[in-house]
Amino acid sequence: MTKKVLMKGNEAIAEAAVRGGCRFFFGYPITPQTEIPEYLSWRLFEVGGDFVQAESEVAAINMVYGAGGAGGRAMTSSSSPGISLKQEGISYMAMAEIPAVVVNMVRAGPGLGGIQPAQSDYSQAVKGGGHGDYKLLVYAPATIQEAVNLMYIAWDKAEQYRIPVFILGDGMMGQLMEPIELPPMKQPNDPEKFDWATTGSHYGEGRRIINSLYLKSEECLQQNYRLQAKYREIEKNEVICETIDCDDAEIVLTAYGSVGRICKSALPILRQKGIKVGLIRPTTLFPFATKVFEEVANKPNVKRFLTVELSAGQYNEDVRLAVNGKKPIDLLSRMGGEVMSAEDIVEKVMEVIK
Amino acid sequence: MESKIICAGFGGQGILSLGKFMVYAGMEQNLEVTWLPSYGPEMRGGTANCSVVLSDKPVASPLITKPNILIVMNTPSLDKFESKVEKGGLILVNSDLIERKISRDDVTVKYISANTIALELGSARSANIVMFGAYVKYGGVVSKDTALDALMHQFEGKKGADSIKKAFEAGYNL
Incomplete structure (x- = not known):
């Protein structure tokens, strides 16, 4: 086993990006994710990459569009208000099918909100966020190690599907330190290898154009069909979801990200009280683990669900769609940067099973 | 075994570093660890705290609401966290900056003149190291040698490493 190193979440994500082949970062600082650009501002130069602190979030995301369109492994990171500013560019990248990675270490909203952890950008991340019918491949890691592992494969997935990959973290994960194992360095693909990358035209070859503008509605329709077909493919292949103790559970908790690990702390406390409890913790939020919820909801032992999230019920909407009325669902929600404890979850479970 | 520790004080007292020393010591002993500031x-003079979990199993929640060990370096921190410590837990109090006594009788309390001891050893700044030494003695799940090794590793090749060791020993031998 390689030696574990102690790293802060943000720095671990940055290092994993480099090891996953990232060579270009464009961003603008904002708490609680600024350690990502801070780290990459020196680290990328060690591997022949480039780092730009842009003049604004809008500029940064369009630089990612350019670098990703040319076949480079590019990323940006921000926190909630900054991610809102980037939505136009993300929508363009979805339509233009540009592989890239966007990290959001979510803080409380709406507006400038606060700098404490939240999950209130769920719908923005999962339902598109910008305008138009599009999806991103959305990963929501629960631990720093999981975040590292996902960053490491993020560009492989982004290039495989020609899609922006979105990492949905939160302020707590960004600031937390944990020992992690870092994967080995991976070299980025040669942009010349892609038949779509704008690497400069070759003799005798037609121009390569990357664009999100389709003025003829029939062409725009066909491009939309292509995107939707891609999203169906991703739904088929890319779901990652952890389930714990659902085979005998009477109440099943569900949460993602940092809240998923807080739920894990509640499980043994509840089991000790004789409560049969399980957990569904999705790592991908798009594609959603609909089948997992269907299967668990169909189990006769499962009497009810409890959704736990740091938002007003955004995640719970998708849980309700997936459970589809088969079992009742309660919600434990915190907002504004307040984080529930394992004890709060235990208390809520005791209340709803009464 | 799961040890849940909150270190609290004001910015500049080395609170976050104190938590990191615990984490490095825990890693040295092959424990699972998390450190959450x-x-x-926050800034110098403001309040600062960090939550440290040391466990023989993977740490689920790094968030601590009921610590079993509390290390407080100033009065506002004691006021904030005293009631949250689990029954039977341990509170290490920096008695140089906290004049009042603990009002609970269901926890173990050690009063430590961390600033005075550190100052006598030549550096007021190592009050947090004195507290770390006391933590290893009274609340530690890590052996003294392991903790000292991990600590000294952090100061390898740095000036004043010797006084760090003395501050640790002083805290440990209280």
Whole structure:
């Protein structure tokens, strides 16, 4: 086993990006994710990459569009208000099918909100966020190690599907330190290898154009069909979801990200009280683990669900769609940067099973 | 075994470092660890705290609401966290900056003149190291040698490493 190193979440994500082949970062600082650009501002130069602190979030995301369109492994990171500013560019990248990675270490909203952890950008991340019918491949890691592992494969997935990959973290994960194992360095693909990358035209070859503008509605329709077909493919292949103790559970908790690990702390406390409890913790939020919820909801032992999230019920909407009325669902929600404890979850479970 | 520790004081007292020393010591002993700082508009003179979990199993939640060990370096921190410590837990109090006594009788309390001891050893700044030594003795799940090794590793090749060791020993031998 390689030696574990102690790293802060943000720095671990940055290092994993480099090891996953990232060579270009464009961003603008904002708490609680600024350690990502801070780290990459020196680290990328060690591997022949480039780092730009842009003049604004809008500029940064369009630089990612350019670098990703040319076949480079590019990323940006921000926190909630900054991610809102980037939505136009993300929508363009979805339509233009540009592989890239966007990290959001979510803080409380709406507006400038606060700098404490939240999950209130769920719908923005999962339902598109910008305008138009599009999806991103959305990963929501629960631990720093999981975040590292996902960053490491993020560009492989982004290039495989020609899609922006979105990492949905939160302020707590960004600031937390944990020992992690870092994967080995991976070299980025040669942009010349892609038949779509704008690497400069070759003799005798037609121009390569990357664009999100389709003025003829029939062409725009066909491009939309292509995107939707891609999203169906991703739904088929890319779901990652952890389930714990659902085979005998009477109440099943569900949460993602940092809240998923807080739920894990509640499980043994509840089991000790004789409560049969399980957990569904999705790592991908798009594609959603609909089948997992269907299967668990169909189990006769499962009497009810409890959704736990740091938002007003955004995640719970998708849980309700997936459970589809088969079992009742309660919600434990915190907002504004307040984080529930394992004890709060235990208390809520005791209340709803009464 | 799961040890849940909150270190609290004001910015500049080395609170976050104190937590990191515990984490490095825990790693040295092959324990699972997490370190979570309070973050916000904090600065020198403001309040600072961090939550440290040391466990023989993977740490689920790094968030601590009921610590079994509390290390407090100033009065506002004691006021904030005293009631949250689990029954039977341990509170290490920096008695140089905290004049009042603990009002609970269901926890173990050690009063430590961390600043005075550190100052006598030549550096007021190592009050946190004195507290670390006391933590290893009274609340530690890590052996003294392991903790000292991990600590000294952090100061390898740095000036004043010797006084760090003395501050640790002084805290440990209280």
